[in-house]
Amino acid sequence: MDILDLVMKWCAENGRMGGVAWLSRREFMRRQGLLAASLAFSGLAPKVSWAASDRPYLSVVTGAPGPAARMAIELLGGMGSFVKRGQKVVIKPNMSFSGGVRDGVTTHPEVVREIVAMCSECRAGRILVLDHTLRPPERCIGEIRNACRPFGGDIVHGLDSRDFYRQAAIPQGVDLKGAEVMKDVLDADVLIAVPVAKSHSSTGVSLSMKGMMGLVWNRTVMHWRHDLDESIVDLCTLLKPSLVVIDATRVLSTNGPSGPGEVIFADTVIASRDMVAADAYTVAAFPWYGRRLPPEKVRHVRIASARGLGRMDVGNLEVKKVTLR
Amino acid sequence: MRPKRLAQAASLAIFSALVVCASESLVCGVAARWFLGMDPAGVVQVASAERDIPAGYVPALCVLALTLLAGRFFCSMVCPLGALVDVTDSVFGAQGRVARPKTAGMRGGKYLVLGILAASAAFGLALAAFLSPLSIMARLVGLVLHPLGMDAAGAFVRAARPLAEDLGMTRIAYAAVTPRDYGLEALSAGVAGIALAGVVLGPRFWCRCLCPAGAVFALFSVRPLLVRRRVNEGCTSCMRCVERCPMLAIGPDPRKTDHAECIACMRCARVCPVSAVGFLPGGGRTQGRGAGFSRSRRFVLLGVLFAAASGAVLARFLNPVGLGGSRVARAGFGVLRPPGSVPGGGFELRCVGCGLCMTVCPTNILRPSGALAGAGAAFSPTVDFSSGPCDTSCTSCTQVCPTGAIRPLSPAEKKTVKVGTARIDTTTCIAWASAKACLVCDEVCPVGAVELRREPHAALAVPVVREDLCIGCGYCEHHCPVRPERAIVVTADGAGLRVEGLGLGGAEKKVDGGIGGQGGDEALPGGKLLPPGFSD
Numbered sequence: 001m002d003i004l005d006l007v008m009k010w011c012a013e014n015g016r017m018g019g020v021a022w023l024s025r026r027e028f029m030r031r032q033g034l035l036a037a038s039l040a041f042s043g044l045a046p047k048v049s050w051a052a053s054d055r056p057y058l059s060v061v062t063g064a065p066g067p068a069a070r071m072a073i074e075l076l077g078g079m080g081s082f083v084k085r086g087q088k089v090v091i092k093p094n095m096s097f098s099g100g101v102r103d104g105v106t107t108h109p110e111v112v113r114e115i116v117a118m119c120s121e122c123r124a125g126r127i128l129v130l131d132h133t134l135r136p137p138e139r140c141i142g143e144i145r146n147a148c149r150p151f152g153g154d155i156v157h158g159l160d161s162r163d164f165y166r167q168a169a170i171p172q173g174v175d176l177k178g179a180e181v182m183k184d185v186l187d188a189d190v191l192i193a194v195p196v197a198k199s200h201s202s203t204g205v206s207l208s209m210k211g212m213m214g215l216v217w218n219r220t221v222m223h224w225r226h227d228l229d230e231s232i233v234d235l236c237t238l239l240k241p242s243l244v245v246i247d248a249t250r251v252l253s254t255n256g257p258s259g260p261g262e263v264i265f266a267d268t269v270i271a272s273r274d275m276v277a278a279d280a281y282t283v284a285a286f287p288w289y290g291r292r293l294p295p296e297k298v299r300h301v302r303i304a305s306a307r308g309l310g311r312m313d314v315g316n317l318e319v320k321k322v323t324l325r
Numbered sequence: 326m327r328p329k330r331l332a333q334a335a336s337l338a339i340f341s342a343l344v345v346c347a348s349e350s351l352v353c354g355v356a357a358r359w360f361l362g363m364d365p366a367g368v369v370q371v372a373s374a375e376r377d378i379p380a381g382y383v384p385a386l387c388v389l390a391l392t393l394l395a396g397r398f399f400c401s402m403v404c405p406l407g408a409l410v411d412v413t414d415s416v417f418g419a420q421g422r423v424a425r426p427k428t429a430g431m432r433g434g435k436y437l438v439l440g441i442l443a444a445s446a447a448f449g450l451a452l453a454a455f456l457s458p459l460s461i462m463a464r465l466v467g468l469v470l471h472p473l474g475m476d477a478a479g480a481f482v483r484a485a486r487p488l489a490e491d492l493g494m495t496r497i498a499y500a501a502v503t504p505r506d507y508g509l510e511a512l513s514a515g516v517a518g519i520a521l522a523g524v525v526l527g528p529r530f531w532c533r534c535l536c537p538a539g540a541v542f543a544l545f546s547v548r549p550l551l552v553r554r555r556v557n558e559g560c561t562s563c564m565r566c567v568e569r570c571p572m573l574a575i576g577p578d579p580r581k582t583d584h585a586e587c588i589a590c591m592r593c594a595r596v597c598p599v600s601a602v603g604f605l606p607g608g609g610r611t612q613g614r615g616a617g618f619s620r621s622r623r624f625v626l627l628g629v630l631f632a633a634a635s636g637a638v639l640a641r642f643l644n645p646v647g648l649g650g651s652r653v654a655r656a657g658f659g660v661l662r663p664p665g666s667v668p669g670g671g672f673e674l675r676c677v678g679c680g681l682c683m684t685v686c687p688t689n690i691l692r693p694s695g696a697l698a699g700a701g702a703a704f705s706p707t708v709d710f711s712s713g714p715c716d717t718s719c720t721s722c723t724q725v726c727p728t729g730a731i732r733p734l735s736p737a738e739k740k741t742v743k744v745g746t747a748r749i750d751t752t753t754c755i756a757w758a759s760a761k762a763c764l765v766c767d768e769v770c771p772v773g774a775v776e777l778r779r780e781p782h783a784a785l786a787v788p789v790v791r792e793d794l795c796i797g798c799g800y801c802e803h804h805c806p807v808r809p810e811r812a813i814v815v816t817a818d819g820a821g822l823r824v825e826g827l828g829l830g831g832a833e834k835k836v837d838g839g840i841g842g843q844g845g846d847e848a849l850p851g852g853k854l855l856p857p858g859f860s861d
Contacts, residue, residue: 097771098718134769134804136687136716154495161501163483201777202764204858220806223763224755254856257768289856297859 056320057311058272058281063324065110065249065269070118072245072271075320079118082243086125087189090182091115092241094196094211095141095158096134097258104252104263106140107196109147111247111269115194116151127151128184131214133158134258159184165217170238174307176231180217185239193241193275197248197266197282199256202228204298205288206257207279208244209236229300236275236309244278246270251286276301276310277317284314329591332402333411340405344467345474347685347725348505354685354725357463362727363388363403365541366442366457367677371728374446374674381727389545396549397542400532400588405466406458406520407532407588413521414528414571428527429573431534432586437628439540444636445701446674450643454678454704455516456537464513464704467684468693472505479504506712507683509693512703528571532588543585551606554582554593559601566593566602643701659817660698661708661797663691664715664744665723665734668821675730678704682722682731688713690799691722705730708744710799710815715744717771717798740772741825745797746818747774747790754812760784762858766801766813772824775801777857786857788813796824 059075061068073079083089093107101108112129119127129148133140137158145156159165165180185191193208200206202223212235213219222231248268255261264286272278280295295312296302305312340360347354361367362384372378378386388399400407438456445452454460479502489497507513523530532539560580567576570593574586594602663682666672683691683706694707706722708715723734734742747766755763766788767775774794777786790801790813797815805811855861 098716135771136713138687139716139718154499157499159499159501161503163486163501164499199856199858201767201857202762204856204860220765220804223765224761224806228762255773258771258773260773288859291856293855293859297855297861299860 057274057317058270058277058314058319060281060285060319060321061269061271061324062267062322063269064267065108065247066114067324068249068267068269069111069114069245069247069271071322071324072269073115073118073243075322076243076271076273079115079122082192083119083122083124083190085123088126088184088187089119089124089128089190089192090185090188091119091127091129091192091194092131092185092211092215093129093144093194093247094198094206094214095129095131095144095156096214098135098139099259101143102250102263103259104196104198104250104261105257105259107144107194107247108249109143111245111249112144112194113147113151115192115245116148116155119192120151124190127155128188129156130182130184131158132160132182132216132219133214136160162217168238170234172237173234174230175226176222176234179235179238181239182215185215190243191239191241193244195244195246196250196252197246197270197286198252198259199254199261199288201256203232203300205279205283207246207282208241208275209233209279209300209304212236212239215239229303232300233304233307233309236304237307240309241275242273244272244275246278246282248282248286253287254289274310276304276312277314280305280310280312281314281317281319327591327595329402329589333408336403337405337408340462341466341470344463344681344684345471347467347681348471348687351685351721351724354681354721357681357684358725358727359384361459361463361677361679361681363399364453364457364459364538364677364727365389366439366453366536366538367460367728369439369443369537369541370446370451370453370457370677371675373443374449374451375671377729379675379727379729381729389541392542392545392549394550395552395589396546396584397539397588398552399542400536400539401590404458404532404538405462406517406536407529409462409517409521410523410529410531411571413524417524428530428534432573433624433628434534435536435540435543437632438535439537440629440632441635441639442537444633445639446636448637448640449670449674450636450640450701451674451676451678451705452639452701453537454676454702456535457677457679458520458531458536458538460677460679460704461517461520463679463681463684465517468507468680469510469514469517471684472507472510475502475505478502503689505689507680507689507692509695509703513680513693527573529588533572533586546587547585549584552589552604553584554587554589555603555605556580556582557601557603559599560597561599561601563598565596565598569593569596639701643699659820660694661745661815661817662820663706663708663722663731664720664739664742665732666821667730667732672730673698673702673705675728676702676705677728678702679727680704680706681725681727682706685721685725687719687721688716690715708799708815710802712803714769714800714803715798717796741796741823743796743819743822743824744799744817745815745820746792746795747797747799747801747813747815748818749788749790750810750812750814751787753807753810754788755807756785756787757783757812763806764788764857765804765806767857769800769804771798771800772796779854792819794824 055077059072061072093112095106097105099105137160141156141158148156166183168181169178195208195211198206203210209232248266251264251266253262253264270282280301283295283298301312343353343357347357362381365385368382368385442452482500482502520531567579572586572588574583689712690708691706692709693704717740720734720739723731751757755761772794774791775788776791778789779786799815801813802811802815805813
């Protein structure tokens with residue numbers, strides 16, 4: 001089954017890919033109007049014309065985890081367009097759980113290693129791979145730490161002491177006005193989100209936006225004191241990665257985030273500068289609980305799009321697809 | 326340094342190092358278990374209560390066999406509490422005493438303590454936690470001094486961190502010292518303090534008059550076959566050895582030794598001006614026992630009766646029945662015990678309260694039960710998920726119990742043996758009561774035992790615990806945001822039972838395109854209802 005074909009089909013069915021599906025004139029006009037209105041309303045028309053350059057808005061690469069991650073970033077212009085020499089880089093994979101690679105609950109170590117390698121090639125000043133793990137860190141970060149060892153013995157950390165966090169205001173927060181965030185993240189020049197693609201019982205999916213909760217000290221407060229989806233978007237206004245690489249080499253399509261659930265071995269890596277678009281594309285690209293669902297069914301993606309954090313109209317975005325064999 | 330002092334210091338250092346390092350390395354924990362297995366007081370308790378001598382006490386049997394040959398060498402050279410008693414005695418000057426203390430006649434007390442220990446165990450009350458020298462020391466080191474040391478280390482790391490960051494010493498900069506917290510520290514320290522406070526009553530008071538392990542060794546050392554105190558003809562009866570013996574085991578004739586009291590500390594040999602005293606095998610004349618405690622038949626009989634009676638009375642009034650904290654009362658299923666614990670009352674009767682399971686627990690969730698299980702079982706471990714969950718892949722606590730109160734579990738078994746079963750209080754649960762998509766319990770559950778169900782009156786899918794999957798690991802309780810009482814709590818219900826072929830050990834949770842894998846809802850596949858977490 002070619003998942004990408006299914007995405008195309010879904011996009012086509014929704015009339016967003018231009019010319020593929022037959023539409024009545026009235027329907028066509030209505031949709032054009034809606035699109036224009038939504039763009040005007042949300043102020044989302046991109047300032048940089050990605051279409052003019054050869055850099056796509058989204059890159060989708062199928063292949064082995066490491067090479068696919070590398071190619072996905074190369075398609076966006078290479079790591080050099082994100083990381084400059086001497087900069088402090090924080091990479092945020094999902095390493096919150098202690099499952100193995102086949103459980104699909106954590107980011108593939110080879111994807112993380114490839115990204116660390118690319119940052120290292122760009123002569124980043126300091127590279128850190130950080131997460132606030134749900135399980136005891138020593139049981140969670142081992143595989144990724146081993147994978148990254150060639151680039152320094154001390155770059156992967158599960159920070160479970162409050163000493164490593166600092167209160168930060170969220171000026172654009174609607175519900176969540178502040179949070180204790182990892183100092184290293186607040187001080188970093190570049191933040192790269194590398195989530196694994198998985199379902200989530202309370203937020204539908206856990207991708208790059210939900211993953212930012214792994215950079216704060218007290219995340220349960222977002223579950224009960226605040227509106228979870230709204231506060232995820234609040235947090236993402238503060239913690240907005242410059243590059244998102246979604247590891248869909250394995251997709252935990254049911255019983256996320258902790259599993260055990262149905263794992264789709266999709267061998268896919270999705271990258272974008274826009275966290276909302278990357279998440280939205282991933283939602284649309286895979287079946288969740290055996291069902292095809294459009295991105296707007298995920299409330300935090302919907303809210304983020306409405307608040308102008310990024311785009312979820314993936315049908316309108318330029319997607320560059322490559323298959324490595 | 327003298328050989329006896331050297332052995333004593335080395336033993337104290339090794340014991341403390343093993344107990345402290347047990348918190349980092351299971352190898353040290355297992356080694357500490359063997360050390361604690363030398364404790365005959367534990368053997369007496371478990372044998373009396375359960376008619377069993379667990380494999381963990383093989384070291385004690387070996388030491389007892391050696392005692393038959395060489396006397397109470399354990400007390401002077403191996404026992405870490407004995408070493409501390411010696412330190413206290415020398416600091417407070419008890420060692421230099423010349424006059425016989427008034428407590429000279431109280432040496433029989435330790436047999437009484439031993440009798441009470443055995444009798445109360447037979448009547449269903451475990452007291453070794455308060456009386457065994459190795460348990461007292463293991464708690465002092467593991468549950469009192471180690472946490473203090475960790476606090477100091479944490480303060481140092483915090484102070485050094487800015488400098489380490491500036492110097493690029495990332496290993497120090499990211500070193501996180503997790504504080505250890507057990508509770509009941511005052512009682513742990515207090516029991517050790519009482520043992521050491523005997524200094525006011527004379528030298529080695531604890532070892533001489535109270536220690537039940539010393540009593541067992543004394544019974545095995547009435548006449549050591551190989552190495553014992555021997556005095557040759559050179560003795561001038563200067564009485565120096567009689568005056569300086571900390572155990573008051575010599576005299577009044579300096580040639581005579583009470584071998585049951587002699588701990589082979591060899592001070593008599595050292596202070597003898599004519600070198601007439603030796604402890605080497607062979608040579609010299611064997612002497613009879615000295616004066617002092619009279620083991621007359623009537624005295625022994627009275628002692629046995631008194632011990633049995635006090636054991637029965639203590640067991641009647643200190644036992645867990647009727648006691649218990651609010652949590653136990655609420656849950657009504659008894660006290661949570663570590664994974665693999667012997668079910669029923671056997672656990673309390675085996676546990677000697679050494680606290681080694683608590684020290685090795687990486688998430689610091691094992692703590693003394695305090696009042697939960699009754700005064701007698703105050704130092705037996707219970708599970709408190711406030712500091713973390715029970716890691717499903719960890720078997721540490723099951724590997725270090727010398728008494729067999731916690732059975733060893735393989736990693737595969739650990740994932741299927743229940744600590745208890747989680748229960749949801751639907752009146753406080755956020756999803757049930759406030760219709761908010763909290764569902765943290767489902768997010769963290771490692772065995773997929775929290776199921777989301779559509780209830781007719783609930784706006785959102787609400788969490789429900791599947792008792793056939795839940796192993797009571799406490800991830801849900803630890804992460805539940807509801808305060809002061811968490812809305813999902815692990816109870817001891819089903820503790821020790823096995824979860825068969827499901828959860829972590831077995832197949833994946835069944836998924837039929839519905840909500841959280843629950844079947845039988847025709848409306849779900851392709852219907853109006855969306856998968857969990859999705860919304861229109």
